[in-house]
Amino acid sequence: MKLVVRVKLLPTPVQAAALEATLHACNEAATWAASVAFETKTQRPLQLRKHTYAEIRLRWQLGAQAAQHAIKKTCDAYTALRANLRAGRYGRPGSRRHTRAAGKPIAFRPQAAQPYDDRMLSWQHQARTVSIWTTGGRLKNVAFTGQAEQLEVLTQHRRGESDLVCQGGKWFLIATCDIDEAAPNAHPVGFVGVDLGIVNIAVTSDGARHCGRRVNRRREQDRKLRSKLQKKNTKSAKRRAKKYAGREARRNKDINHKISKRIVAEAERTGRGIALEQLTGIRERARLRKPQRTTLHSWPFAQLGAFIAYKAKRAGVPVVYVDPAYTSQECSQCHHIERGNRPSQARFSCRVCGFVDHADHNASHNIRQRGWMAWVCGARSTAPELTLIA
Structure with a gap:
């Protein structure tokens, strides 16, 4: 991969x-x-x-x-x-x-x-320097750094082109690496259902809950600060806004990496697969009030799903996607579907069998069951081919 x-x-x-x-x-x-x-x-x-x-x-x-x-x-x-x-x-x-x-x-x-191939760019991994072509001649001994895990992957598996990019006055090389995949688990003993949301970023069928309340408060503070700086429109405000640019995106990305790593590690340890909701078109389907739209549209659900998928592929854990329709309204015990089964955001109470549970936990069980049925019916694992380590 x-x-x-x-x-x-x-x-x-x-x-x-x-x-x-x-x-x-x-x-x-x-x-x-x-x-x-x-x-x-x-x-x-x-x-x-x-x-x-x-x-x-x-x-x-x-x-x-x-x-x-x-x-x-x-x-x-x-x-x-x-x-x-x-x-x-x-x-x-x-x-x-x-x-x-x-x-x-x-x-x-x-x-x-700008893409660079091996004729324009050479790596000296021991010295941690690169020799790179420029319009003014070839630059030698340009130092680079990164996390130990990243540098090890780079040394052993780099293939093809690398892209030179400047972001916020900082210079980066984005290199493509081709690594061997782990042998896929063709016979999982079950599936871990993952329900994605806003109040709880991710809830698994094992009961693990990654709460998003603190994250949402920080994001709301960031939005207010951006709005305040934009209204001032002074040089100092612009300078400060530039300093904080991308802070929320970097924080969200870090959180998504941590959550996906825990979910995949648990599935790999127990020999199970991972069932995710197919959230394509969620922004078009969702009918929300204006304050809620900002929260929904700004959280990178697709990024979290992609991180889970590529980490799972690297670990040999199968991933299947299921239809998310009515997972929050369906009882995971008797499978009765009714809007009244969910009297509040956090509470699920079945009108037929009386089953009571946390709403997101109940939804994750439905996703788990649908994932297992999809696997039995012939679904196969899918994951993106190209993903960024950061």
Whole structure:
């Protein structure tokens, strides 16, 4: 399976300036190539190369490999745009958003990621340095750092290209690693049902509950702070907002990693699989009041599900997805479904058999049972092919 490992570069000021100039040149060239592709309707690498390669080499002084990657990056961007248009992520054809997305050439940010192959980038793992191509010449002895686990995976399993990216003034290399998968458990003894929510981020059928009340309070404080700084609109407010940018996303990501690691470890220890809800389209299906919409839309449920799936795949734990319909209203004992079975957010009380339990715990049992039935009926484990270690 493929994993993506992000390591932090520690360039000197001179090296950082060279890297910044390189990113700007590559992205300017890619933006120009995108405009040529839009005008000539040539969005395949071989065809676009005939129109742009020589000009990119001459105007931006890019090396052969860098020019090739800038052209390929442009074509990949148009491929992704077409896929998003077909999937309806920009609205219906003819809508303002769809027309705006399809009616102009793609433009790249000055510090957008630039791919590097082994001809442009070499790793010295013992010294923890890299040698990297720039428009001003090749930079040697650029230091990098990362977590011990990340660096071990990088040393043993790195394959293919790496992306140079600048985020918040910090430099990173995002490397693709191809690692061996664990032998999948083809005969699980059962399944761990996982119910995802907002008040409780994740509740398992074993009774483990990962409460989100404290997290939600912190997120509400962050939202109020952002709103306050945006209203002030002063230089100091903007500076402070930039300092705090991404803080909530990083915190959420860290929480999701910890939760997913515990769930997968328990399933692996007991020889079971994991049953998750298929939450595709939850934002369209959910009917909530305006204050609740912000909370629902800002929590990365898909990220948590993806973390569970890829960690499970790495450990050989099967994962199945089930229909989430009525899992919160169905009794896990007699399977009677009624809205009145859930008199409050936290309480479940069956109107037929009298079974009483925590609502999320009852839902996780329903997910567990549906996961087992799906597995018996021939469902197979699925997990994303590409995931970020952080």
